[in-house]
Amino acid sequence: MLLSQDVPILLTLLSAAVTAILAGSLLLPRGQIMISEAASHAVLPGLILGFVLSGDHGWEVLLGAVLVIALFVVGVGWLRTRHSFGAGVEIAALFPIFFGVGIIALSLTGLEDTGMIDVDHILFGSLELLLWFELVDWQDLLRPVVWTSAPPQMTASLASCFLGLSLCLLAYPFINRSLMDQRFMTLKTPVGAAVVKVLETLVIALAAAACLRAAGVVVAIALFSAPVIAGWAFARTLWQVWLWAIAVAMLAIILTYATSLAALAVLGVEPRLSGILALWVVALATLAAPLARQLKRARPLP
Amino acid sequence: MDYNTLIVLIGLLTTGVLLGGFGALVCLKGENLTADVAAHGVVSGVVASQGIVALFGLAWLDVPLLWVFGFASSALTLGFIFWARGRGYSAGASQALAIGLAYGVTLVLMSLVQGFGAFSTKGLTTLLLGDAATLTIGRVMPALVVLIIIAAVFAVLRRGLMNWVLDPQSSTLHGNQQTLELIWIGATVIVVLTCLPALGLTLLVGGMTLPALIVRPWVKGFVPLVMASAIVGGVFAMAAGWLSAGVLPLPTGALVIVSLGVGWLLSFMLVRCLGIIRLDHAA
Numbered sequence: 001m002l003l004s005q006d007v008p009i010l011l012t013l014l015s016a017a018v019t020a021i022l023a024g025s026l027l028l029p030r031g032q033i034m035i036s037e038a039a040s041h042a043v044l045p046g047l048i049l050g051f052v053l054s055g056d057h058g059w060e061v062l063l064g065a066v067l068v069i070a071l072f073v074v075g076v077g078w079l080r081t082r083h084s085f086g087a088g089v090e091i092a093a094l095f096p097i098f099f100g101v102g103i104i105a106l107s108l109t110g111l112e113d114t115g116m117i118d119v120d121h122i123l124f125g126s127l128e129l130l131l132w133f134e135l136v137d138w139q140d141l142l143r144p145v146v147w148t149s150a151p152p153q154m155t156a157s158l159a160s161c162f163l164g165l166s167l168c169l170l171a172y173p174f175i176n177r178s179l180m181d182q183r184f185m186t187l188k189t190p191v192g193a194a195v196v197k198v199l200e201t202l203v204i205a206l207a208a209a210a211c212l213r214a215a216g217v218v219v220a221i222a223l224f225s226a227p228v229i230a231g232w233a234f235a236r237t238l239w240q241v242w243l244w245a246i247a248v249a250m251l252a253i254i255l256t257y258a259t260s261l262a263a264l265a266v267l268g269v270e271p272r273l274s275g276i277l278a279l280w281v282v283a284l285a286t287l288a289a290p291l292a293r294q295l296k297r298a299r300p301l302p
Numbered sequence: 303m304d305y306n307t308l309i310v311l312i313g314l315l316t317t318g319v320l321l322g323g324f325g326a327l328v329c330l331k332g333e334n335l336t337a338d339v340a341a342h343g344v345v346s347g348v349v350a351s352q353g354i355v356a357l358f359g360l361a362w363l364d365v366p367l368l369w370v371f372g373f374a375s376s377a378l379t380l381g382f383i384f385w386a387r388g389r390g391y392s393a394g395a396s397q398a399l400a401i402g403l404a405y406g407v408t409l410v411l412m413s414l415v416q417g418f419g420a421f422s423t424k425g426l427t428t429l430l431l432g433d434a435a436t437l438t439i440g441r442v443m444p445a446l447v448v449l450i451i452i453a454a455v456f457a458v459l460r461r462g463l464m465n466w467v468l469d470p471q472s473s474t475l476h477g478n479q480q481t482l483e484l485i486w487i488g489a490t491v492i493v494v495l496t497c498l499p500a501l502g503l504t505l506l507v508g509g510m511t512l513p514a515l516i517v518r519p520w521v522k523g524f525v526p527l528v529m530a531s532a533i534v535g536g537v538f539a540m541a542a543g544w545l546s547a548g549v550l551p552l553p554t555g556a557l558v559i560v561s562l563g564v565g566w567l568l569s570f571m572l573v574r575c576l577g578i579i580r581l582d583h584a585a
Binding site: 085092095217229 | 329330331332333334335337338386389390391392393394395397398399401402403405406407408409410412413414417418431504505506507508509510511512514515518552553555556557558559560562563566
């Protein structure tokens with residue numbers, strides 16, 4: 001393993017996975033996991049707004065993405081009870097509008113022709129470009145000066161992970177109860193309920209924006225849903241879901257690396273890491289339920 | 303109006319009517335996101351077909367292979383969703399797993415094809431975003447044929463269709479749920495494939511959902527909902543295409559969806575205003 005090249009990819013993927021798992025565990029029990037897929041498309045206007053305001057791919061782009069995804073999540077929540085069609089129609093109605101506005105903004109700002117916002121890059125990710133981290137051995141991770149050379153995507157992903165984890169731990173008792181009992185929040189004061197809702201929205205927006213920035217739409221969608229679905233098969237409580245899901249994500253990352261090396265050795269071609277990771281997490285999620293049944297730990301599927 | 307603009311407008315009208323009408327059924331079943339996943343499932347088939355064409359030099363089979371592989375990959379993705387549901391997963395979890403699978407397969411195939419031969423991902427951006435401005439009669443014709451067939455099927459089977467859409471238990475009782483699901487998968491994939499050139503796979507689901515949401519407060523009954531959605535979808539798509547061709551030189555697909563969004567907002571506000579006026583009169 002070449003530390004300066006592989007550690008940034010591993011740390012970015014792992015922190016993105018933890019952030020996505022936290023957000024996915026809030027969406028899956030409510031039947032809204034497809035918000036993760038929709039948000040990854042709806043984010044486009046936020047990326048463009050952030051880029052237009054700052055002129056580079058810095059923190060403003062991440063902030064723009066967080067704001068637009070938060071607006072999207074709030075909009076979906078508001079519309080859910082205001083139409084008489086089937087489930088998920090509000091998500092399907094809103095995200096194409098956001099994406100359409102993004103495409104029009106891309107055209108109006110002239111960024112379409114400059115290639116500064118590359119739709120391919122946003123969609124498919126570019127984990128392989130996460131270079132370079134001045135790391136010679138593992139002990140260097142404890143030296144603050146080394147972190148100044150960290151790739152911005154990795155820093156953003158780690159910061160989002162830390163913030164998301166802090167928010168979830170802070171509001172754990174409320175989140176846990178509201179997931180188990182949908183009417184729990186009606187017993188709270190409107191201010192208390194609103195604060196928890198804002199925290200949840202922030203965690204979801206942060207996770208979607210950080211995952212997209214670090215690893216692209218493909219990895220974002222896979223990491224939001226599949227590890228949580230796998231964790232669900234074994235866990236009994238919310239924190240157990242998180243731990244199982246993180247373990248599944250770590251296993252998938254290790255298998256991704258192994259598959260990538262094997263493909264390079266056998267075929268002479270290195271498939272995209274984000275694609276292999278998506279396939280592994282989906283495969284592990286699909287295998288989790290039968291395995292849990294074999295181990296007599298099965299519980300109702302999400 | 304020149305010939306090319308006329309073809310583009312006919313293409314958009316056909317796409318809008320097809321997506322609007324079929325979308326009303328999809329909305330009633332709550333399967334909009336399943337249709338979105340089906341659209342994303344097409345990409346891996348497209349990449350596979352392009353890879354085969356590049357590797358074996360089968361340029362003359364380019365278009366047929368594109369259709370066959372696009373259909374197969376999209377149908378397999380939808381099949382995976384129904385399989386996962388059958389195993390006990392919720393609709394959302396099955397859709398999320400299916401889209402993760404579709405994306406993963408696409409990326410791995412893409413990098414393998416790129417590793418062995420020449421293939422650019424730039425062409426895929428057209429697939430993602432659509433390119434209505436370059437519609438030709440050859441690309442419009444499949445949508446037109448599918449529209450005529452679906453309209454004929456709807457005219458004959460509308461009562462049975464209504465029962466199946468609004469009361470899925472009735473088809474389970476008759477023992478033909480699996481057959482109807484297979485027909486549903488086939489119809490969804492065909493509609494998605496024929497409408498892709500105009501709107502692209504990301505915006506397509508908006509064309510399915512928004513017309514039904516616009517007309518829902520104004521119509522009563524199954525047939526009026528489907529008909530009105532089809533008309534609204536067609537009119538908005540053609541009007542946005544006409545605007546894009548002259549007055550507002552913006553990407554056509556995005557303009558269609560944003561104008562449908564504005565239409566939905568206006569419809570929603572109008573319903574609210576009328577509700578307030580009625581309450582005021584009643585008081």
